[in-house]
Amino acid sequence: MNSQVDVAAMIGTGVPRSMQAVGKRVCWVVLVDGERRGTAFASRAEALECRAAWLAQLQRCSAA
Template sequence: MHSRVDVAVMIGSGVPATFKARGRRVCWVVLVNGERRGTAFASRGEALECQAAWMAQLAKGQAA
């Protein structure tokens, strides 16, 4: 099975309260097959790093 790993931006009401308390209005999340995985990230770069880790983990599982 081929898995899809995406990075999505969340704006407004989707942003966690802890981010809003620090004045952040956006965050990024990682979606695996359309389902959110893990935490929200303050930067797109952090989310992309998490995406790469998910893709590597899934590739290992498919190679087995």
């Protein structure tokens, strides 16, 4: 089974309160098959790194 792994931006009230408290109004999250996985990221680059890790993990699982 092939899983879809995406990065999505969250804006405004979708941003976790802890990030809003330090002035962040946008964050990025990783979605695996449309479901949020893990934490919210302050930068898109961090989210893309997490996406790459998910893809690698899923590839290892499908190869087993």
